[in-house]
Amino acid sequence: MPVTAGKTHPALYTPEQRRRRDETRWTLVQGILAPVQFLVFLVSLTLVLRALLTGEGVGAASVSVVVKTIVLYTIMITGAVWEKKVFDVYLFAHAFFWEDVFSMLVLALHTAYLWALFTGSLGTQGQLVLALAAYAAYVINATQFVLKLRAARLGAEAERQAATRSVALEGASR
Numbered sequence: 001m002p003v004t005a006g007k008t009h010p011a012l013y014t015p016e017q018r019r020r021r022d023e024t025r026w027t028l029v030q031g032i033l034a035p036v037q038f039l040v041f042l043v044s045l046t047l048v049l050r051a052l053l054t055g056e057g058v059g060a061a062s063v064s065v066v067v068k069t070i071v072l073y074t075i076m077i078t079g080a081v082w083e084k085k086v087f088d089v090y091l092f093a094h095a096f097f098w099e100d101v102f103s104m105l106v107l108a109l110h111t112a113y114l115w116a117l118f119t120g121s122l123g124t125q126g127q128l129v130l131a132l133a134a135y136a137a138y139v140i141n142a143t144q145f146v147l148k149l150r151a152a153r154l155g156a157e158a159e160r161q162a163a164t165r166s167v168a169l170e171g172a173s174r
Helices: 015-023 025-054 058-087 094-119 123-172
Strands: none
Touching: 015 058, 025 058, 025 123, 058 094, 058 123, 094 123
């Protein structure tokens, strides 16, 4: 596994994986779906909190959680395809192992919400609290991905700077 220049932790992508990441259309799909999902989350969170605090708009809150869950499943399925294209596995690639593990919890909580909604179990209050638990897990998971991708970007920049310095030193020694 490659190591970023001057660091002891492994790089997120090998050069081949970086090439595949940059060439696949699934990278663009993920880049579009991630902010869409976040916007859906913000709207839904607002509706869920309103319903919990005032008792109003429970139907809109429920629909918004279903929409958020559909978007979540969409990004998870397309993300698995992206992971297959880049890392040759559908899930749990070494570079994103813990993010994928936590994603399973996020999926489980959103799925539990759907089950509670469609069976009528937990009651309205319990369903909305379950939605908040799913959303808290989603925020943690989204943070994991943002931090991982930020570290990858910084690592790639450090590699470019190290390569530039190496070329400059090589040129100066001639």
